[in-house]
Amino acid sequence: MSEAAPHLRLERLSRHYAGAPAPAVDAISLDLPRGALLALLGPSGCGKTTTLRMIAGLERPDGGRILVGGQDVTALPPHRRQMGVVFQSYALFPHMTAAGNTAFGLEMRGLGRAERARRARAALEMVGLGALAGRRPRALSGGQQQRVALARALAIEPELLLLDEPLSALDAKLREGVRDEIRALQQRLGTTTVFVTHDQTEALAMADLVAVMNAGRVEQLAAPEEVFERPATRFVATFVGRAARLQGVLEPGGVLRCGGLALRSATDLAPGPAEAYLRPHRVRLLAPAEAPPPGFDNLLDATLARRVYTGEVIALETETAAGPVMAELHAGADEAWRGLAPGAPLRLAFRPADLAVFPAP
Amino acid sequence: MIGWLLAAPALAVLALAFVWPMAGLFRISLNRTTETGAMETALTTESYAKLLGDDFIRELVWNTLLLAGSSAAIAVALALPVALMVRAASPRWRGPLALMAIAPLLVSGTARLIGWMAILGDNGLINAVLMGLGLRDTPYPLINNWTGVRIGLVESLMPYAVLVLIAGLGRLDPRLEEAAATLGAGRVRTFLRVTLPLAAPALLAAWLLALVLGISAFITPRLMGGGRVFVLATEIYDLALEYVDWPAASALAMLLLGGLVLLMLLRGALARLGGRRA
Amino acid sequence: MRPSWMLRLLAALGLLVLLAPGALVLVVSFSAGDFLTFPPPGFSLRWYAALFSHPGLMAALGTSAILAALVAALALLLGAPAAYAIARLDFPGRDVLATLLMAPLLLPTLVLGLGLLLVLQPLGLVATWPGLMLGHSLVAIPFAVRIMTTAFAAVPKELEAAAWTLGATPLRAALRITLPNAAPGAIAAGVLTFLVSFDETVISLFLVGPRLTTLPVEMFRYAERTTDPLIAALAMSLIAFALLMVAVVERLMGFTRAMGRD
Numbered sequence: 069m070s071e072a073a074p075h076l077r078l079e080r081l082s083r084h085y086a087g088a089p090a091p092a093v094d095a096i097s098l099d100l101p102r103g104a105l106l107a108l109l110g111p112s113g114c115g116k117t118t119t120l121r122m123i124a125g126l127e128r129p130d131g132g133r134i135l136v137g138g139q140d141v142t143a144l145p146p147h148r149r150q151m152g153v154v155f156q157s158y159a160l161f162p163h164m165t166a167a168g169n170t171a172f173g174l175e176m177r178g179l180g181r182a183e184r185a186r187r188a189r190a191a192l193e194m195v196g197l198g199a200l201a202g203r204r205p206r207a208l209s210g211g212q213q214q215r216v217a218l219a220r221a222l223a224i225e226p227e228l229l230l231l232d233e234p235l236s237a238l239d240a241k242l243r244e245g246v247r248d249e250i251r252a253l254q255q256r257l258g259t260t261t262v263f264v265t266h267d268q269t270e271a272l273a274m275a276d277l278v279a280v281m282n283a284g285r286v287e288q289l290a291a292p293e294e295v296f297e298r299p300a301t302r303f304v305a306t307f308v309g310r311a312a313r314l315q316g317v318l319e320p321g322g323v324l325r326c327g328g329l330a331l332r333s334a335t336d337l338a339p340g341p342a343e344a345y346l347r348p349h350r351v352r353l354l355a356p357a358e359a360p361p362p363g364f365d366n367l368l369d370a371t372l373a374r375r376v377y378t379g380e381v382i383a384l385e386t387e388t389a390a391g392p393v394m395a396e397l398h399a400g401a402d403e404a405w406r407g408l409a410p411g412a413p414l415r416l417a418f419r420p421a422d423l424a425v426f427p428a429p
Numbered sequence: 430m431i432g433w434l435l436a437a438p439a440l441a442v443l444a445l446a447f448v449w450p451m452a453g454l455f456r457i458s459l460n461r462t463t464e465t466g467a468m469e470t471a472l473t474t475e476s477y478a479k480l481l482g483d484d485f486i487r488e489l490v491w492n493t494l495l496l497a498g499s500s501a502a503i504a505v506a507l508a509l510p511v512a513l514m515v516r517a518a519s520p521r522w523r524g525p526l527a528l529m530a531i532a533p534l535l536v537s538g539t540a541r542l543i544g545w546m547a548i549l550g551d552n553g554l555i556n557a558v559l560m561g562l563g564l565r566d567t568p569y570p571l572i573n574n575w576t577g578v579r580i581g582l583v584e585s586l587m588p589y590a591v592l593v594l595i596a597g598l599g600r601l602d603p604r605l606e607e608a609a610a611t612l613g614a615g616r617v618r619t620f621l622r623v624t625l626p627l628a629a630p631a632l633l634a635a636w637l638l639a640l641v642l643g644i645s646a647f648i649t650p651r652l653m654g655g656g657r658v659f660v661l662a663t664e665i666y667d668l669a670l671e672y673v674d675w676p677a678a679s680a681l682a683m684l685l686l687g688g689l690v691l692l693m694l695l696r697g698a699l700a701r702l703g704g705r706r707a
Numbered sequence: 708m709r710p711s712w713m714l715r716l717l718a719a720l721g722l723l724v725l726l727a728p729g730a731l732v733l734v735v736s737f738s739a740g741d742f743l744t745f746p747p748p749g750f751s752l753r754w755y756a757a758l759f760s761h762p763g764l765m766a767a768l769g770t771s772a773i774l775a776a777l778v779a780a781l782a783l784l785l786g787a788p789a790a791y792a793i794a795r796l797d798f799p800g801r802d803v804l805a806t807l808l809m810a811p812l813l814l815p816t817l818v819l820g821l822g823l824l825l826v827l828q829p830l831g832l833v834a835t836w837p838g839l840m841l842g843h844s845l846v847a848i849p850f851a852v853r854i855m856t857t858a859f860a861a862v863p864k865e866l867e868a869a870a871w872t873l874g875a876t877p878l879r880a881a882l883r884i885t886l887p888n889a890a891p892g893a894i895a896a897g898v899l900t901f902l903v904s905f906d907e908t909v910i911s912l913f914l915v916g917p918r919l920t921t922l923p924v925e926m927f928r929y930a931e932r933t934t935d936p937l938i939a940a941l942a943m944s945l946i947a948f949a950l951l952m953v954a955v956v957e958r959l960m961g962f963t964r965a966m967g968r969d
Contacts, residue, residue, distance in 0.1 A: 126868050146871035147880075159869035163887045172883075173873030224873060432798035436789035439808060439848050442781075446845040447811050450822030457825050507724055510717030517710040526722075527963040528953070533725050534966060535899065536949045537906040539926050540942035543743075544728025546934050547735045552744035554731060584724055591721075592966065616711050645815030647909055652930055662817050669821050669913070679825065682818045693813060 073138060074099035075260045076106075076123070076228060081132035083118050092118045094284035095132065100277065103258040105251070107271035110281035111307065116264045117232055119281070123262060124230050125149045136227055147176070152221030152259075156233040158213050160205040166192060166216045167201040173224035191223035192216070194253065211242050218250065222257070229254065229261040235270060247274060268308050272296060280304045299345065302426045311345035312393045315428065318342040324425065327390040331366050333423040341428035348383065348394040350422035353405065354415040364417035368393065372412045382406065386414055458679035468675055476680035486664070486681070493660040496650070497643030500579050504586035505594075505635045511587075512594035513624070516603065530591040538585055542652045545581050546572060549653075573655030581653040582646055586639040593638055597631020630699070637696045641689055661685055729946050736943040738936040747936075754936040755944075764925055764941065771922040774836070775905035778843040782851035782900045787893065790855035791881065795864070805856075812849045819845055820913035827914065834916025842914045843904045851900045854965050858892020859885065861960075895959040899966075902952050906945070 078098050084091040093115040100106045108116035121127035123134055125146035134142045141149055152173075161169050171188035179187070192198050195215040205213055214234060221229060234250070235243045251274045254261050265271050271278050272292040280287045280295060280303070288300035299305035306313075316326030318339050324331045326344075333344060352364055360367060370386035370393060382397040395416060397405050408414075433440075461471040480486050508530075515526045533541060548554045549571035556568040571577055605627065609619040647662040654663070661681065668678035710718075731745065736754060738747035758764065792798070793805050811819065823842050824833065832838035862885050870880035886893075908923040915924050926945075930938050956962050 124868075124872055126871070145877075146868070147874050147876050149872070150874075151872055153869065153872040155865050155869060157863065157865050159863065159865035161866060161869075161884055161888075172870065172875075176870075176874035176879065220869075220873065230872075430798060432792035432796045432801055433804060435792040435796075436804055436808065439785040439789040439852065440804075442785060442841075442844050443808065443811060443848055446823070446841045447819070450819065450826050453826035454818070454822040507721045510714055511721040511725075513714055514710055514718035517714065524957075524961070524963065526718075528957060529722055530725060531963060531966055532950065532953050533729075535902050535906070535953055536729070537908070537923060537926070537942070537945045539908060539923060539930060540732060540945045541728040543930060543934065543939055543942040544730070544732040544735075546930075547731040547743050547745055547939065548727060550743055550745075550934075552742060554745045557745050584728065587721065587725055595963075616713075645817055647815075647817045648927065652927070656931075662815070665817060665821065666912070669824065675825060678821060682821050686814065686818055689815065 107275035152226030501639035508590035786851035794859035820910035
């Protein structure tokens with residue numbers, strides 16, 4: 069097998085539930101290199117969990133193929149797929165201890181008692197739970213249960229690690245720490261991983277690749293920064309992060325005519341009705357008489373409409389001739405900026421490449 | 430397919446114990462009873478005709494329906510506050526309350542009727558109180574008559590009614606009543622305008638179940654009636670085991686069955702209607 | 708909303724009606740008198756002594772206990788796979804199967820008993836063990852299936868899915884994961900099925916004879932003839948036994964849930 073061959077490949081994978089008006093998963097294709105972490109990101113009902121369950125073999129596809137290491141596993145039942153799955157509910161066996169849970173997969177593989185115990189122990193120690201091996205799931209906290217589920221999935225040395233919203237049942241405070249631990253462990257073991265989440269921060273923070281899903285389709289498959297900074301579709305632009313929407317008409321040369329203004333963009337779309345999305349962190353606030361930095365070719369006069377303090381940043385909602393535009397201030401910014409009151413005049417600047425332009429719907 | 434395979438042994442035993450006897454029952458109901466009382470193999474509806482033309486049987490049908498209908502209604506009326514209480518109780522009390530109301534289902538019916546005899550008999554609790562207070566000189570007849578049968582039947586139907594009502598009321602959001610209260614409705618008005626209309630489908634379901642069970646009740650009319658109360662069930666029993674008139678007993682059982690199936694279809698239709706509305 | 712005093716009062720009335728017969732049986736069974744009189748003229752254990760030395764009733768008790776144990780075992784053995792199929796598997800006709808298995812519970816036991824008498828009599832199977840077992844299975848199997856379906860359904864499906872992904876075949880996952888977790892429910896089903904068979908009266912009335920008879924039938928016949936504190940002592944013993952079983956079931960899976968319909 070060549071180094072470049074994808075470890076996981078989905079080919080036009082589909083699932084249409086009987087009676088549903090539209091397919092839950094609609095001919096998804098993607099490649100995942102060995103050792104990478106893929107996040108399936110999307111709103112509930114977008115088909116991300118169904119996709120994961122099809123990879124695990126828990127759901128039968130209506131069409132398409134699943135290849136792991138070049139082997140077609142589409143027809144294999146789940147117990148012959150060698151996939152470590154962490155369920156959203158963890159699905160720990162309540163009648164077995166943490167060690168018993170972790171050893172279960174090894175037992176199914178016919179390993180001897182001593183070898184099972186050794187490897188189960190090692191897996192539990194890997195997630196920092198060696199001391200609690202004898203506890204039943206009921207006697208463990210949510211975070212500990214989550215780790216047992218992870219240890220159980222990893223103990224079988226899975227071909228792929230599949231995680232279904234593994235953090236959603238945890239307290240918000242715990243979530244960030246566990247997120248980073250999972251990522252560190254995954255990178256250390258080099259296990260190819262698919263991770264389902266509806267939380268964009270989780271996806272962006274953990275993944276090598278993010279697949280943004282909507283209505284059973286992959287809208288964009290790219291690295292986290294690419295997804296955030298260069299959304300491929302209107303859905304990605306609105307679902308991931310915040311953005312202001314500017315409606316207008318695209319003219320030759322990438323000029324968006326919008327509320328009497330001509331905004332420059334880097335798009336090569338054909339002229340016609342269009343809309344552009346502008347992320348607040350890309351908008352630069354200019355002091356009176358301050359010249360825009362080089363490259364910030366778009367200049368807008370704005371009036372502050374609302375100012376929302378959210379802790380780390382101060383979100384500014386402004387009105388411009390092109391429509392509402394969002395900007396933001398770091399909470400540590402100068403006193404002069406922080407004291408802005410609604411009605412204050414502002415000057416905004418941004419680069420042509422910061423506008424994500426799509427044809428009007 | 431594997432599902433049917435797993436259930437095949439259970440289905441086979443049930444077919445043997447259920448389909449076969451029911452087929453036998455239907456077949457024998459078409460036989461003829463001769464003048465001497467012997468059964469003669471035949472294909473005739475004589476037994477049905479005889480039963481349908483019999484004034485005594487018609488009176489039995491009427492008595493049975495009256496007994497079962499009224500007992501079911503009283504049972505549901507008594508069960509409603511119990512079910513409402515189970516729903517309103519704190520989680521700590523909910524379980525024990527429901528347990529007390531439903532546990533009688535598994536206590537031998539005959540054993541409970543013996544308790545009623547000790548309450549309602551001529552030397553029982555109630556007459557002891559009545560005579561002790563000087564309200565009566567002679568015992569008030571509460572047993573070996575329709576009153577006794579009705580009381581016993583009400584009690585035996587209540588746990589079923591409680592069970593259906595708990596299930597039905599469980600689907601009602603208690604916040605609806607709280608909302609009514611915040612809108613200024615008093616307790617009585619909240620009950621009449623919010624709780625009762627919402628509970629109506631469950632009440633009807635409970636009454637119909639109790640009705641079906643009441644119509645086919647045998648032990649209670651027999652023991653509490655002291656051999657003086659006759660309903661369809663006691664008549665089927667007597668025809669089969671006292672008079673050994675199998676065709677007549679079978680025919681009457683088939684008629685009872687037909688009536689019950691009609692009632693159950695009605696219940697199913699109402700349940701579907703209620704389900705669509707919800 | 709806190710329940711009003713009116714609701715409390717009416718609910719207490721309802722519970723009183725349900726609990727009164729048991730309470731009275733308790734009092735009267737310890738009577739020293741010769742009849743079911745209230746209040747009893749005095750208290751004694753004489754009727755319990757008489758009950759336990761009554762040869763007819765004690766023989767019937769033995770029969771009923773053995774019969775109920777056999778029927779419960781049979782119902783569990785046949786009912787468990789069927790309940791598993793209904794609770795867990797997705798196959799065409801699952802709802803039809805569930806309805807078929809429940810059908811006998813919908814019909815009056817009087818009619819079922821009569822039907823059994825009519826077909827078993829010509830074969831000489833009335834008042835025999837096979838005849839009684841068949842009759843009791845008719846109510847015991849649907850009952851066992853219903854409770855065990857609830858018990859299996861209460862074990863999360865995800866557990867089995869997790870076992871599959873860890874390499875367990877469907878059969879091993881069912882045996883190693885679902886079955887142990889459904890075990891308390893299965894025991895509860897066994898206890899309740901035993902009780903159902905042990906107390907079964909109406910079907911048995913048609914299927915017993917002088918050769919072989921059950922306790923509930925003998926109790927019913929006794930109560931038809933005469934009512935004395937002996938029958939109250941028997942009733943009290945049965946009530947106490949039933950309550951003990953209910954307590955066991957409550958501990959295992961929750962009685963209300965076990966008895967709950969749909």
